[in-house]
Amino acid sequence: MKKYTSVRAFREKFSFLVDHKAFKYNVSFLLFLCFLFLLSAGMGEQYFSPWKVFNILLGNSDSFESMVVESFRMPRILISILVGISLAVAGAILQSILRNPLASPDVTGITGGASVAVVLFLALFSNDSNVLTVSIHWMPLAAFIGATIIAFLLYILAWKNGLSPFRLVLIGIGLWALTKALTNLFMILGPIVQASQANVWITGSVYGSNWNNVQILTPITIGLLIIAFIMTRHLNIQELGEDIALGLGTKIERQRFGLLLLSTALIGSAVAFAGGIGFVGLMAPHIARKLVGSSFGNLLPLSAIIGAILVLLADTIGRTLFLPIEVPAGVFTATIGAPYFIYLLYRQRNA
Amino acid sequence: MQLHSKNGKVAGLVLGVILLLIVNFLSLVLGYTDLTIHTVIDAFTQFDGSNEHIIIQDVRLPRALIGTVVGASLAIAGALLQALTRNPLASPDILGFNAGASFFIVVALMLFSISSLQATTWIAFLGAMIAGLLVYFLGSVGRDGMTPIKMTLSGAAIAALFGSLTQGLLVMDESALDQMLFWMSGSVQGRKLDILLSVLPYIVIGVVIALTIATKINILTMGDDVAKGLGQRTGFVKLVTGIAIILLAGGSVAIAGPIGFIGIVVPHIVRTVVGNDYRWIIPYCAIVGGIFLVIADIGARYVLMPEEVPVGIMTALVGIPFFIYIARKGGK
Numbered sequence: 001m002k003k004y005t006s007v008r009a010f011r012e013k014f015s016f017l018v019d020h021k022a023f024k025y026n027v028s029f030l031l032f033l034c035f036l037f038l039l040s041a042g043m044g045e046q047y048f049s050p051w052k053v054f055n056i057l058l059g060n061s062d063s064f065e066s067m068v069v070e071s072f073r074m075p076r077i078l079i080s081i082l083v084g085i086s087l088a089v090a091g092a093i094l095q096s097i098l099r100n101p102l103a104s105p106d107v108t109g110i111t112g113g114a115s116v117a118v119v120l121f122l123a124l125f126s127n128d129s130n131v132l133t134v135s136i137h138w139m140p141l142a143a144f145i146g147a148t149i150i151a152f153l154l155y156i157l158a159w160k161n162g163l164s165p166f167r168l169v170l171i172g173i174g175l176w177a178l179t180k181a182l183t184n185l186f187m188i189l190g191p192i193v194q195a196s197q198a199n200v201w202i203t204g205s206v207y208g209s210n211w212n213n214v215q216i217l218t219p220i221t222i223g224l225l226i227i228a229f230i231m232t233r234h235l236n237i238q239e240l241g242e243d244i245a246l247g248l249g250t251k252i253e254r255q256r257f258g259l260l261l262l263s264t265a266l267i268g269s270a271v272a273f274a275g276g277i278g279f280v281g282l283m284a285p286h287i288a289r290k291l292v293g294s295s296f297g298n299l300l301p302l303s304a305i306i307g308a309i310l311v312l313l314a315d316t317i318g319r320t321l322f323l324p325i326e327v328p329a330g331v332f333t334a335t336i337g338a339p340y341f342i343y344l345l346y347r348q349r350n351a
Numbered sequence: 352m353q354l355h356s357k358n359g360k361v362a363g364l365v366l367g368v369i370l371l372l373i374v375n376f377l378s379l380v381l382g383y384t385d386l387t388i389h390t391v392i393d394a395f396t397q398f399d400g401s402n403e404h405i406i407i408q409d410v411r412l413p414r415a416l417i418g419t420v421v422g423a424s425l426a427i428a429g430a431l432l433q434a435l436t437r438n439p440l441a442s443p444d445i446l447g448f449n450a451g452a453s454f455f456i457v458v459a460l461m462l463f464s465i466s467s468l469q470a471t472t473w474i475a476f477l478g479a480m481i482a483g484l485l486v487y488f489l490g491s492v493g494r495d496g497m498t499p500i501k502m503t504l505s506g507a508a509i510a511a512l513f514g515s516l517t518q519g520l521l522v523m524d525e526s527a528l529d530q531m532l533f534w535m536s537g538s539v540q541g542r543k544l545d546i547l548l549s550v551l552p553y554i555v556i557g558v559v560i561a562l563t564i565a566t567k568i569n570i571l572t573m574g575d576d577v578a579k580g581l582g583q584r585t586g587f588v589k590l591v592t593g594i595a596i597i598l599l600a601g602g603s604v605a606i607a608g609p610i611g612f613i614g615i616v617v618p619h620i621v622r623t624v625v626g627n628d629y630r631w632i633i634p635y636c637a638i639v640g641g642i643f644l645v646i647a648d649i650g651a652r653y654v655l656m657p658e659e660v661p662v663g664i665m666t667a668l669v670g671i672p673f674f675i676y677i678a679r680k681g682g683k
Contacts, residue, residue: 100504106511106515107507107508107511157675157679158679160679167678167679169503169504170440170503170678171675171678171679173445173503173507174671174674174675174678175671175675176507177444177445177611177612177667177671177674178667178668178671180514180667181611181663181664181667181668181671182664184535184661184663184664185660185661185664188660188661189655189658199518199521199522278511278515279511279515325523327519327522327523328519328522330515330518330519331515331518331519331522334512334515334516334518334519335516335519337515338508338511338512338515338516339512341508341511341512342485342489342508342509342512
């Protein structure tokens, strides 16, 4: 049996190979995501079966049911999926440019930069009675700016006749520590109400999502994803190693910069809406790589789907298992992700 | 500026001790409550129970002593770690000791409602030890043994693991967050002398071990093969060094919480002064580390007066640019 099918369109201007195995995985994980989507929309204090949810979405239901599903649960679910996709794709890209399977948005300090910005935002724009003086809608923007600043710092500080992955990782760890110290400082200086508000956010939660957020995040994510898919060719070449990539005529530094920017944008937008949901950017690309290998044409879509599944699953568990307490999704991704990280380190022992 | 002669090094050490005494004295005088040198002397010679005297004896003195001890032991622990891992960026905080201690304390506080300072101290010790062993194990499995990058990454991984778990637990309990926040940033304020005294034996043992194995460490830093060729039982030396590190780092995190970057900054400064001989590096680290932390603590009182900044944040803000500088210099 042939392993690939080639797809050509627009008079051969557009062509790519479809790997059968990867295609199968993609489709089955996508189906699982759809099932999870219906299941998650039905779960909560009011339980609806997946089939019922499907009907509700088609409009065959009373107004109460459609309100619960469409106004309360749906935005949250959609944000989870979008955030999962962004983090996973960003993680895959970061792991490739840093040439290190352990790199992730958390450890490079980019998520931390966003956290600092949020805590600072809460501290700066509150009056004495802890009421925000500006709209909370500006918080995502602050997070995005924070993430971008750290990414630029990371890039500038790690630059010395080019960018070595090793230095990027080390300086990333340094910046990560810096953001932690600053976050703690601002949290201590502010009142406790804010500290706990900020803490929920830093841990990562899609709790407050509404349709407004979905409307903002969807076009951003889709746009960035398209760019990511166009740039995958470069990633494949970079994976071969610096010398080979240079020999093949790649403008490696410029591409690295572009890719770093792209992943920051993905992380920034995700973090802005959901806080620092940790380890998704680490786990999803790894699981995907194990299933379909490291060719990015196959890897990125599968990472994206797995990332979405992870965040959606974590949030669904977080909001249903311990009712009436809501546990932020980030707690669950960390409890699965951190041991996984250690397992990876252990696995690497002979690499 | 490097000191070469033995006399020069001894003189430097004496100078360091004098400087340490001076900053300790300044730490008694300076702060939110303005005191004069005269009052400080009176507080010890003719204690009259006045507010000022109580502040000096019960607040400022423990603070200065704890700062000295913690600074010294963190600096020595950092120097030993750097020798052991042959990684210029190794230090107890980067390698996850502090995150481990924080996590165990939060667990103890939330799940078992343990909050007495005495118990907390022991739990912090335990947490630092577990995290340290985990990092050491993860960083040294594999065919090529312990490499700097593997060690740093496993440290970051363990720190991330414990950090996010701690954060997750704190999200669920607001009052615990309040209690933990100040401790988690590292502070030498508000600790009683009892805590220092209960941990001091371990720190002293750590320092003694460090001083006695200094010559062995000198050989170890030449590389495993050379050390083995010279007849050293490297495994044993590494184990003993590891124990000393855990005693020192665990002890100081137990007293003062996670105070970062002293373990990186101080040994590097010391190395430029006395070279690579650990027989000198260790005592110098102790003195300079003490001076550094006491100064940082005095600074922490003034930055945002009347609020206090935890000293851990001060050392981080000073230390991180330093860390980045070394990372840039070290990596090719």
